[in-house]
Amino acid sequence: MIQEKxxxxxxxxxxxxxxxxxxxxxxxxxxxxxxxxxxxxxxDESLLLRRPFGIASVxxxxxxxxxxxxxxxxxxxxxxxxxVGIQLDTLGPLGHGFPTAFxxxxxxxxxxxxxxxxxxxxxxxRQLNQMGVVVTHAIGFGRRDQIFYADEFRALGEVAYATxxxxxxxxxxxxxxxxxxxxxxxxxxxxxxxxxxxxxxxDNRYRDHPHAYxxxxxxxxxxxxxxxxxxxxAKRKEQLLxxxxxxxxxxxxxxxx
Amino acid sequence: MSRLEVDLPGLHxxxxxxxxxxxxxxxxxxxxxxxxxxxGAIIVxxxxxEPRKGNPTPRVAETASGALNAxxxxxxxxxxxxxxxLPWLNDRFPELPVIANVxxxxxxxxxxxxxxISTAPNVAAIELNISCPNVAHGxxxxxxxxxxxxxxxxxxxxxxxxxxxxxxxPNVTDITVIAKxxxxxxADGFSMINTLVGMQIDLKTRKPFLGNRTGGLSxxxxxxxxxxxxxxxxxxxxxxxIGMGGVSSAEDALELLMAxxxxxxxxxxxxxxxxxxxxxxxxxxxxxxxxxxxxxxSLSTNL
Numbered sequence: 001m002i003q004e005k006x007x008x009x010x011x012x013x014x015x016x017x018x019x020x021x022x023x024x025x026x027x028x029x030x031x032x033x034x035x036x037x038x039x040x041x042x043x044d045e046s047l048l049l050r051r052p053f054g055i056a057s058v059x060x061x062x063x064x065x066x067x068x069x070x071x072x073x074x075x076x077x078x079x080x081x082x083x084v085g086i087q088l089d090t091l092g093p094l095g096h097g098f099p100t101a102f103x104x105x106x107x108x109x110x111x112x113x114x115x116x117x118x119x120x121x122x123x124x125x126r127q128l129n130q131m132g133v134v135v136t137h138a139i140g141f142g143r144r145d146q147i148f149y150a151d152e153f154r155a156l157g158e159v160a161y162a163t164x165x166x167x168x169x170x171x172x173x174x175x176x177x178x179x180x181x182x183x184x185x186x187x188x189x190x191x192x193x194x195x196x197x198x199x200x201x202x203d204n205r206y207r208d209h210p211h212a213y214x215x216x217x218x219x220x221x222x223x224x225x226x227x228x229x230x231x232x233x234a235k236r237k238e239q240l241l242x243x244x245x246x247x248x249x250x251x252x253x254x255x256x257x
Numbered sequence: 258m259s260r261l262e263v264d265l266p267g268l269h270x271x272x273x274x275x276x277x278x279x280x281x282x283x284x285x286x287x288x289x290x291x292x293x294x295x296x297g298a299i300i301v302x303x304x305x306x307e308p309r310k311g312n313p314t315p316r317v318a319e320t321a322s323g324a325l326n327a328x329x330x331x332x333x334x335x336x337x338x339x340x341x342x343l344p345w346l347n348d349r350f351p352e353l354p355v356i357a358n359v360x361x362x363x364x365x366x367x368x369x370x371x372x373x374i375s376t377a378p379n380v381a382a383i384e385l386n387i388s389c390p391n392v393a394h395g396x397x398x399x400x401x402x403x404x405x406x407x408x409x410x411x412x413x414x415x416x417x418x419x420x421x422x423x424x425x426x427p428n429v430t431d432i433t434v435i436a437k438x439x440x441x442x443x444a445d446g447f448s449m450i451n452t453l454v455g456m457q458i459d460l461k462t463r464k465p466f467l468g469n470r471t472g473g474l475s476x477x478x479x480x481x482x483x484x485x486x487x488x489x490x491x492x493x494x495x496x497x498x499i500g501m502g503g504v505s506s507a508e509d510a511l512e513l514l515m516a517x518x519x520x521x522x523x524x525x526x527x528x529x530x531x532x533x534x535x536x537x538x539x540x541x542x543x544x545x546x547x548x549x550x551x552x553x554x555s556l557s558t559n560l
Contacts, residue, residue, distance in 0.1 A: 001286075001289050001290070002290075003290055003531060003532060041529060041530070045322065045477070046321055046322045047319065048319060048322065048323055048324050048476045048477070048525060048526075048528060048529050049317070049319045049324055049528055049529070050528065050529065075319075089530070091531060218314065218315075219314065219315040219316065219317050219318070220317070221280075221317045221324065221326065221525075221528045222280065222282075222286075222527065222528055222531070223528075224286040224287075224289075224531070225282070225285075225286050226280070226281055226282030226283075226284075226285070226286050226287065226302075227279065227280055227281075227282065227317075227326075227328065227528070228282075228311060228316070228328050228331040229314075229315075229316045229317040229326065229328060230314070230316075230317075231311070231314060231316070231331070232314075238310075240310055240311070240331065245286070
């Protein structure tokens with residue numbers, strides 16, 4: 001973990017309310033486990049708390065980290081309006097990401113994502129591809145016009161889409177897509193990030209899978225495991241886990257979603 | 258003598274800046290970003306006799322120039338703090354004075370924690386937390402009743418091996434009444450202010466956003482309240498004050514010191530900038546030059 005002023009070198013609007021920013025700095029040379037996040041200070045004195053974003057991709061050769069985020073409140077709206085060249089006080093990489101070291105070339109992984117849970121799965125898919133793992137993606141959006149990173153994911157493996165309104169791919173949510181198309185398929189690893197309903201569906205479905213992981217979201221303050229704002233309850237024992245430092249990635253069956 | 262040095266009961270501080278309780282845990286992760294020896298002292302997370310699970314989530318909400326929090330004193334309990342957390346700090350930062358924040362549901366619990374935690378080799382003082390707004394029992398209920406506050410202070414003083422600073426609640430009509438009561442009961446100093454009780458409604462659900470309904474407001478938004486209350490207490494007591502409430506810059510620290518504080522704790526500013534404390538310490542000499550302040554000590558009107 002380091003704290004660094006990263007330079008915003010590019011910002012692109014991907015959909016109606018989803019943006020991609022490219023940040024340049026030495027942080028790109030920190031070892032990044034896919035699923036780890038950075039905590040960004042919005043340059044506005046009235047906004048005290050940093051905003052956590054999963055790392056969408058990292059390119060050490062170009063000193064670049066990419067973040068993809070949806071504008072939901074004042075902080076993310078301000079970020080989306082920042083001009084190229086501005087410096088952003090950034091803390092990271094933070095948290096524990098998706099375990100991948102157990103996978104061997106030729107083995108199969110399933111990546112399940114929904115909405116703004118999708119960005120960190122892109123870096124995961126990239127790293128799995130580099131390891132020679134065969135990756136299948138099941139990706140859900142509300143509507144066709146909300147889809148982003150379509151070409152990026154297609155370049156990394158098979159992609160099955162679900163949309164809530166049926167405007168693209170399977171008509172229904174991700175849990176229904178998995179039931180309809182993935183019941184007879186076996187994977188050596190399963191990874192998921194997305195809204196609560198998606199995580200519950202994945203957690204249920206792959207509860208006993210030896211290598212199934214979900215990435216959680218929570219309101220954070222310190223971002224590094226000291227303030228206990230972002231806790232989730234462990235399922236089997238009386239214990240609270242911190243999403244920021246024990247997670248955000250947990251094995252299925254481990255936490256109350 | 259250093260310009261930044263401050264001496265308070267039990268505490269020889271090389272500078273007046275310390276992280277406030279709760280925002281900094283026991284410092285373990287912050288130590289990855291900077292050398293904790295740079296701090297004047299460290300106020301660690303509240304200790305209760307038994308482990309506490311805290312409140313339901315969400316536990317934090319952002320507000321204009323501040324935040325509401327309702328952690329609810331989640332902590333690993335006295336045993337783990339005595340055998341793991343405090344030794345971790347002592348092994349790595351043996352010269353760093355630790356102020357142990359003590360909380361409880363009953364007087365007996367406060368007394369038991371004070372008795373044992375004050376024997377830890379690196380605990381230089383106790384911050385008696387009679388002002389946590391986020392727990393149903395204990396906490397603020399002790400800090401808003403002068404009689405209970407005094408009785409608790411007396412009982413904790415009797416068993417503590419180190420000076421006791423009583424952390425005052427701003428959620429009272431007249432803070433000087435409580436301050437006088439705990440001073441008469443033997444308090445060695447005050448720390449103030451704790452957070453102000455607040456609430457935020459989620460417009461989508463039409464319900465309180467925080468799992469605990471209410472939370473404690475901190476951040477720049479409360480600094481004027483802190484300044485006013487430190488000034489009030491300074492006028493009725495000569496006891497040392499560890500001032501806190503919305504400090505995020507050297508200028509903020511000087512303002513609280515001018516109001517009557519003798520040292521400064523930095524709370525939620527650590528969330529915005531995890532290196533807020535060293536940044537403030539670095540900026541102090543220049544800010545002092547600008548306002549013609551020779552030493553931090555010279556600002557203390559009481560000692």
